[in-house]
Amino acid sequence: MSDEQNKDKQIHRRDVLKWGAVAGAAVAVGASGLGGLAPLFKPAATASKQSEDKNEQIVPFYGKHQAGITTAHQTYVYFAALDVTSSDKADVISLFRNWTSLTQLLTSGATLSGEQKNKYMPPQDTGESQDLAPANLTVTFGFGPGFFEKDGKDGKDRFGLKDKKPKHLADLPAMPNDNLDKKQGGGDISVQVCADNEQTAFHAMRNLIKQSIGVCEVRYLNKGFLSGGKNGETPRNLFGFKDGTGNQSTKDENLMNSIVWVQSGEPDWMTGGTYMAYRKIKMFLEIWDRSSLKDQEDTFGRIKSSGAPFGQKKETDPVKLNQIPADSHVSVAKSTGRQILRRAFSYTDGIDPKTGYVDAGLLFISFQKDPDRQFVPMLKALSAKDALNEYTQTIGSALFACPGGCKKGEYIAQRLLES
Amino acid sequence: MSDEQNKDKQIHRRDVLKWGAVAGAAVAVGASGLGGLAPLFKPAATASKQSEDKNEQIVPFYGKHQAGITTAHQTYVYFAALDVTSSDKADVISLFRNWTSLTQLLTSGATLSGEQKNKYMPPQDTGESQDLAPANLTVTFGFGPGFFEKDGKDGKDRFGLKDKKPKHLADLPAMPNDNLDKKQGGGDISVQVCADNEQTAFHAMRNLIKQSIGVCEVRYLNKGFLSGGKNGETPRNLFGFKDGTGNQSTKDENLMNSIVWVQSGEPDWMTGGTYMAYRKIKMFLEIWDRSSLKDQEDTFGRIKSSGAPFGQKKETDPVKLNQIPADSHVSVAKSTGRQILRRAFSYTDGIDPKTGYVDAGLLFISFQKDPDRQFVPMLKALSAKDALNEYTQTIGSALFACPGGCKKGEYIAQRLLES
Numbered sequence: 001m002s003d004e005q006n007k008d009k010q011i012h013r014r015d016v017l018k019w020g021a022v023a024g025a026a027v028a029v030g031a032s033g034l035g036g037l038a039p040l041f042k043p044a045a046t047a048s049k050q051s052e053d054k055n056e057q058i059v060p061f062y063g064k065h066q067a068g069i070t071t072a073h074q075t076y077v078y079f080a081a082l083d084v085t086s087s088d089k090a091d092v093i094s095l096f097r098n099w100t101s102l103t104q105l106l107t108s109g110a111t112l113s114g115e116q117k118n119k120y121m122p123p124q125d126t127g128e129s130q131d132l133a134p135a136n137l138t139v140t141f142g143f144g145p146g147f148f149e150k151d152g153k154d155g156k157d158r159f160g161l162k163d164k165k166p167k168h169l170a171d172l173p174a175m176p177n178d179n180l181d182k183k184q185g186g187g188d189i190s191v192q193v194c195a196d197n198e199q200t201a202f203h204a205m206r207n208l209i210k211q212s213i214g215v216c217e218v219r220y221l222n223k224g225f226l227s228g229g230k231n232g233e234t235p236r237n238l239f240g241f242k243d244g245t246g247n248q249s250t251k252d253e254n255l256m257n258s259i260v261w262v263q264s265g266e267p268d269w270m271t272g273g274t275y276m277a278y279r280k281i282k283m284f285l286e287i288w289d290r291s292s293l294k295d296q297e298d299t300f301g302r303i304k305s306s307g308a309p310f311g312q313k314k315e316t317d318p319v320k321l322n323q324i325p326a327d328s329h330v331s332v333a334k335s336t337g338r339q340i341l342r343r344a345f346s347y348t349d350g351i352d353p354k355t356g357y358v359d360a361g362l363l364f365i366s367f368q369k370d371p372d373r374q375f376v377p378m379l380k381a382l383s384a385k386d387a388l389n390e391y392t393q394t395i396g397s398a399l400f401a402c403p404g405g406c407k408k409g410e411y412i413a414q415r416l417l418e419s
Numbered sequence: 420m421s422d423e424q425n426k427d428k429q430i431h432r433r434d435v436l437k438w439g440a441v442a443g444a445a446v447a448v449g450a451s452g453l454g455g456l457a458p459l460f461k462p463a464a465t466a467s468k469q470s471e472d473k474n475e476q477i478v479p480f481y482g483k484h485q486a487g488i489t490t491a492h493q494t495y496v497y498f499a500a501l502d503v504t505s506s507d508k509a510d511v512i513s514l515f516r517n518w519t520s521l522t523q524l525l526t527s528g529a530t531l532s533g534e535q536k537n538k539y540m541p542p543q544d545t546g547e548s549q550d551l552a553p554a555n556l557t558v559t560f561g562f563g564p565g566f567f568e569k570d571g572k573d574g575k576d577r578f579g580l581k582d583k584k585p586k587h588l589a590d591l592p593a594m595p596n597d598n599l600d601k602k603q604g605g606g607d608i609s610v611q612v613c614a615d616n617e618q619t620a621f622h623a624m625r626n627l628i629k630q631s632i633g634v635c636e637v638r639y640l641n642k643g644f645l646s647g648g649k650n651g652e653t654p655r656n657l658f659g660f661k662d663g664t665g666n667q668s669t670k671d672e673n674l675m676n677s678i679v680w681v682q683s684g685e686p687d688w689m690t691g692g693t694y695m696a697y698r699k700i701k702m703f704l705e706i707w708d709r710s711s712l713k714d715q716e717d718t719f720g721r722i723k724s725s726g727a728p729f730g731q732k733k734e735t736d737p738v739k740l741n742q743i744p745a746d747s748h749v750s751v752a753k754s755t756g757r758q759i760l761r762r763a764f765s766y767t768d769g770i771d772p773k774t775g776y777v778d779a780g781l782l783f784i785s786f787q788k789d790p791d792r793q794f795v796p797m798l799k800a801l802s803a804k805d806a807l808n809e810y811t812q813t814i815g816s817a818l819f820a821c822p823g824g825c826k827k828g829e830y831i832a833q834r835l836l837e838s
Contacts, residue, residue, distance in 0.1 A: 123723065
């Protein structure tokens with residue numbers, strides 16, 4: 001099966017409907033026992049519409065890789081980490097079967113509308129997305145180190161899966177400037193839901209959490225946004241700088257194989273998978289907004305408006321290390337010679353009582369095939385030297401191993417859970 | 420000046436650019452002393468594009484009424500209440516001049532890009548919306564009772580404006596089921612920012628707050644979303660029911676005059692204005708999601724999927740009071756015979772530690788010309804009898820008086836502040 005999740009291959013809802021019976025296929029999955037969605041409902045075939053609206057677009061669910069990694073960046077994210085409270089592997093298997101079935105259904109553009117026969121039962125779907133288009137909805141699952149070894153290294157092997165633990169899966173090393181809130185980091189399972197409509201994303205997250213009741217507890221739930229420009233410009237973070245300029249093209253499968261996708265040297269279930277680094281980084285907007293444009297640009301090593309590195313004209317021009325401050329963010333990151341795929345979102349969280357200003361920051365998410373060789377060296381270098389540290393503080397940290405994708409008839413993480 | 424804010428009159432960015440020099444006009448406003456935006460920047464005339472994308476659309480700023488009231492519902496909101504800490508009316512005047520100038524600029528689709536000459540100054544604009552289209556951005560300002568009388572009725576008349584206080588402006592009466600957090604209600608000034616892109620909305624709110632430093636403190640800042648369906652269906656709230664079905668057409672100026680717009684009997688500055696009721700209502704999703712479809716539908720008095728009132732076929736069919744439970748939300752609200760214009764948004768706020776489930780609810784916002792005759796009777800009836808109370812709790816409450824709109828050369832609330 002080819003990788004259908006690249007952005008150049010994104011298809012429209014109407015095409016899916018034209019190809020026929022996606023909704024029907026979803027019911028078949030449910031009926032075959034893969035899903036927790038008993039066929040109480042008939043998924044409604046909604047009217048297709050000629051539109052280039054992003055809300056109408058579908059990201060394919062099945063594939064060699066999970067969606068939401070090299071998928072074109074969506075505007076909204078809900079990100080949750082869950083701790084598994086059950087010690088029964090069968091519960092986890094059942095959960096991932098149900099999650100797979102629901103994710104396939106929701107991302108395909110099918111909706112759980114129509115008449116529910118037994119009104120004395122709770123609705124299976126919470127309903128707030130009934131009339132919404134799929135909006136490039138994706139769901140990406142991962143496993144933290146605690147899933148394999150509870151309570152730290154050499155911890156309890158709850159599910160008999162310790163020998164399937166990925167080689168590089170461990171808590172990220174502590175950095176000197178971190179101010180970690182344990183309740184904002186770690187977790188046994190990660191669930192990243194992205195879409196171009198917040199309500200679509202929230203609906204999926206809520207119903208996934210609903211399915212996990214009795215098996216997991218939610219450790220944290222964050223949400224974010226990051227919007228690309230109207231003419232396809234790189235999105236800007238809350239410091240007003242472009243975020244993700246250094247990313248390689250996600251359309252280039254060879255590049256993605258060299259940066260993102262695990263191909264060998266790991267337990268079989270990680271083939272086609274990747275590691276997700278997660279950092280919740282508070283950004284001191286109040287201090288930043290009082291800094292001069294020169295200080296801001298020196299901090300990044302780029303021109304704020306254009307995104308061009310110092311001494312260059314365009315955002316995409318190569319960085320000349322001898323032209324930018326040695327402690328600038330770009331210089332330090334670039335000097336490590338490491339590459340990752342950034343996929344960050346901004347968050348806002350009301351007012352910071354200390355400053356009376358907006359409490360906000362970045363849900364930093366990156367994907368890489370080997371965090372020890374790619375992400376950790378970059379993290380260490382940035383932690384030691386990055387001028388940006390004056391304006392930021394990491395309050396949450398986690399590393400997750402994201403399994404490869406699945407084919408029709410399989411469920412996510414099946415190769416791990418049924419090995 | 421005619422009311423240009425109705426949704427049928429929304430125009431596209433390209434039209435504005437075609438009409439010429441909106442960006443230039445914005446600079447002229449700044450230079451004339453109305454704005455706090457000294458012409459350090461040249462607003463960039465961005466390329467216009469043929470698109471029906473909502474992100475490309477502009478809601479006119481100038482008009483008889485403020486925008487964001489009868490404007491077609493946007494998907495995202497940032498809502499803040501501020502307390503004025505300065506006791507100098509000149510500071511408040513200056514703030515509203517600056518706010519007007521910035522709001523006019525941002526909502527017109529002009530952006531503060533281009534080269535900043537003095538790099539040793541902080542950027543005037545925080546920059547994260549530089550490449551974004553205006554996305555139907557609107558900003559709506561209002562005044563709470565504390566603006567006129569600090570610390571309750573017969574409180575201090577800080578600005579000599581007590582005799583300009585609107586007739587019906589007072590804290591909403593306490594309801595038996597309220598569980599109010601004072602820090603989530605009240606406030607001297609309200610700022611409602613709506614847009615079809617969260618980043619656009621946040622950027623406006625952040626820069627408005629930035630301008631208020633030294634004059635105001637932010638009391639609370641909430642954000643929300645509510646998305647209409649792909650074929651124009653009424654948006655659904657987090658209970659999965661359609662929200663706003665009972666609203667009258669905002670295109671009908673006569674109806675809006677009878678429900679929303681103050682025309683006489685109030686201080687002059689309220690002409691063309693309205694009252695905004697604000698309630699932050701926690702919704703117990705965990706209990707709701709375990710309730711049967713029948714219980715849910717009995718609670719509202721409508722069919723969940725279609726939105727039709729009991730005994731009817733379509734959402735818009737008239738409610739037959741004898742066919743729906745007397746304690747259902749629709750029955751109780753309808754029985755009062757009062758009308759308001761609802762403009763609510765859903766909020767989510769991570770995980771509720773008590774239930775381990777999503778902490779979420781509704782930022783209820785409604786507009787009405789006479790809260791004592793329209794909103795308060797409805798609130799009292801619902802508080803006493805509404806079956807929905809079992810699943811909800813109000814944690815924040817406020818009432819604001821929103822002044823009428825302004826013409827070019829004026830600023831918002833000028834008729835109040837310079838009377």
